[in-house]
Amino acid sequence: MYGRIVQRNKKLCFWKIATEIFLILATGLFPNEKPTQLKDFVARCQQFADQTAVISEGQSYLYRDLLEDSARIARFLLQGSTDLNEARIAFFIPSSYAYVSVQWGVWRAGGVAVPLCTSHPLPSLEYVLSDTAAEVLLTTSQHKEFLQPLTASGKVQLICLEDLPAEMSDAIALPEVDAARRSMILYTSGTTSLPKGVVSTHKNIQAQIQALVEAWEWSADDHILNILPLHHVHGIVNILSCALWSGACCTFLPKFDPDKVWEHFLRDDLTLFMAVPTIYFKLITAYEQADATAQQQMRESCGKFRLMVSGSAALPVSVLEKWQAISGHTLLERYGMTEIGMALSNPYRGERRPGHVGMPLPGVAIRLVNESNETLGPGLPGEIQVQGDNVFNEYWQKPEATQEAFTNDGWFKTGDIAMLNEGSYRILGRNSVDIIKSGAYKISALEIEEVLRTHPAIRECGVVGLPDEEWGEVIGAALVLRSAIDETELKNWLKERMPAYRVPRKYLYLEDLPRNTLGKVTKNELKKLFN
Ligand code: MCA
Numbered sequence: 001m002y003g004r005i006v007q008r009n010k011k012l013c014f015w016k017i018a019t020e021i022f023l024i025l026a027t028g029l030f031p032n033e034k035p036t037q038l039k040d041f042v043a044r045c046q047q048f049a050d051q052t053a054v055i056s057e058g059q060s061y062l063y064r065d066l067l068e069d070s071a072r073i074a075r076f077l078l079q080g081s082t083d084l085n086e087a088r089i090a091f092f093i094p095s096s097y098a099y100v101s102v103q104w105g106v107w108r109a110g111g112v113a114v115p116l117c118t119s120h121p122l123p124s125l126e127y128v129l130s131d132t133a134a135e136v137l138l139t140t141s142q143h144k145e146f147l148q149p150l151t152a153s154g155k156v157q158l159i160c161l162e163d164l165p166a167e168m169s170d171a172i173a174l175p176e177v178d179a180a181r182r183s184m185i186l187y188t189s190g191t192t193s194l195p196k197g198v199v200s201t202h203k204n205i206q207a208q209i210q211a212l213v214e215a216w217e218w219s220a221d222d223h224i225l226n227i228l229p230l231h232h233v234h235g236i237v238n239i240l241s242c243a244l245w246s247g248a249c250c251t252f253l254p255k256f257d258p259d260k261v262w263e264h265f266l267r268d269d270l271t272l273f274m275a276v277p278t279i280y281f282k283l284i285t286a287y288e289q290a291d292a293t294a295q296q297q298m299r300e301s302c303g304k305f306r307l308m309v310s311g312s313a314a315l316p317v318s319v320l321e322k323w324q325a326i327s328g329h330t331l332l333e334r335y336g337m338t339e340i341g342m343a344l345s346n347p348y349r350g351e352r353r354p355g356h357v358g359m360p361l362p363g364v365a366i367r368l369v370n371e372s373n374e375t376l377g378p379g380l381p382g383e384i385q386v387q388g389d390n391v392f393n394e395y396w397q398k399p400e401a402t403q404e405a406f407t408n409d410g411w412f413k414t415g416d417i418a419m420l421n422e423g424s425y426r427i428l429g430r431n432s433v434d435i436i437k438s439g440a441y442k443i444s445a446l447e448i449e450e451v452l453r454t455h456p457a458i459r460e461c462g463v464v465g466l467p468d469e470e471w472g473e474v475i476g477a478a479l480v481l482r483s484a485i486d487e488t489e490l491k492n493w494l495k496e497r498m499p500a501y502r503v504p505r506k507y508l509y510l511e512d513l514p515r516n517t518l519g520k521v522t523k524n525e526l527k528k529l530f531n
Pocket residue numbers: 228229232233234235255256276278279311312313335336337338341438439440441442471473474475500501505
């Protein structure tokens with residue numbers, strides 16, 4: 001149980017043991033009471049064999065199908081070996097049944113799943129492949145041509161699912177995968193110029209799932225619509241994995257479209273919906289544009305849900321109130337992060353406080369600290385720090401960044417500032433202006449600046465997040481130019497080099513950037529210049 005702790009820092013052992021004891025007292029659970037193997041997940045699926053696991057592209061797939069297809073993919077990936085031993089297997093597959101069977105196939109063969117974002121341009125994908133040193137990239141024939149340039153280095157083998165054998169011998173044994181082993185790498189932007197790979201173990205993911213299943217009372221009767229991208233925790237863990245853990249059904253809508261979401265609400269027997277604030281904003285806009293008859297049907301369709309959740313970014317109270325008026329649901333807002341899964345949640349039963357994110361989830365320990373790392377009481381703003389089995393293992397091959405992300409006494413430092421206000425946490429902001437949340441994507445201002453500086457017409461630049469009701473923040477770029485620039489051309493140039501959601505929407509042209517006495521760009525001053 002303490003292996004990882006000893007590895008990370010032997011000196012921290014005392015604090016970790018003390019925390020485990022604290023967690024046992026706080027949650028009533030002994031760590032070894034929880035299922036600890038991937039095989040527990042598989043065993044649960046066997047119980048639900050004849051129930052629908054996934055609806056994708058109009059077709060239903062049973063848990064039995066998922067078990068068979070993932071075993072076939074696992075056997076193929078093993079290629080004669082007995083265990084992939086944490087080899088990173090990347091996959092570029094839109095949200096679909098194929099995505100799920102590949103993710104499970106990688107896990108069941110003992111590999112580490114590296115899901116790629118299907119809207120990222122080649123340079124972003126290449127970065128992940130080279131950082132993880134993934135040697136296999138799985139995709140479908142539809143994307144083969146687009147991805148082909150990634151094989152030019154000779155280091156990556158591109159495999160289309162359609163080319164896999166339809167049958168693999170049952171005689172090929174699948175490995176026993178211990179819960180302490182690495183299972184997934186998701187990329188997250190931070191205060192450094194390049195994204196970091198967040199490595200979770202099977203145990204981490206299981207803890208993240210079990211906390212939500214318990215708190216939000218998931219069951220095999222649930223049916224959820226998944227419209228979120230499957231390279232982030234929200235779509236992968238909170239929606240897909242919680243559904244599969246519970247024997248529930250997950251319907252995929254691969255590309256978000258507010259009208260299509262409303263169609264699903266009207267047509268499907270859904271019980272749960274989870275999305276980011278921007279999506280609720282867009283659903284409200286679509287509702288407001290509909291005629292009176294359609295609006296009534298839309299309102300009525302919300303009656304079948306037992307729970308609607310918002311997260312990944314701050315939910316404006318105005319959005320919560322408008323959605324309440326339309327749907328009759330008070331959105332349950334919760335707080336999480338790629339490194340920790342979910343940490344805080346408003347109650348499933350009980351009062352949900354607008355502008356608040358509730359209390360710690362089962363198995364999650366939270367504290368707020370000041371700059372001297374002293375624990376703070378209610379009413380005082382401080383950094384949220386987290387402990388529990390839900391907390392990630394490491395940043396992929398970045399031991400210094402990993403060590404820096406934890407306090408000396410073993411708590412993960414989120415960088416988010418919050419306050420405990422009358423029994424519920426309230427998020428107040430972040431301790432870095434260089435992290436932007438736009439459309440609930442976490443974006444590093446430094447990453448964008450780095451790319452902008454390589455443009456021949458740009459001498460200097462500063463990127464900031466500007467408040468916006470629809471997107472949370474929109475990205476603004478202040479540019480000091482060497483020569484004239486065409487904004488549309490610049491945007492297209494950027495889109496070839498970064499995902500579209502990272503391309504700045506607002507531009508400001510300056511003679512010089514505001515700086516402090518040390519020459520550092522003062523981002524808060526810069527933000528004001530956009531007004
Ligand atoms: C797209 N557009 C934008 C942005 N993104 N404009 C301003 N700011 C943006 N961020 C523009 C496009 O350029 C385009 O404009 C138009 O909007 C439509 O683009 P499209 O890509 O089709 O957008 P969309 O499909 O409507 O996307 C909105 C979205 C998406 C569905 C809200 O951003 C999304 O899926 N966000 C969720 C990300 C997520 O899962 N985050 C969770 C990570 P034009 O037509 O003019 O070109 S956080 C997490 O996992 C933690 C653990 C947690 O707590 O949950």
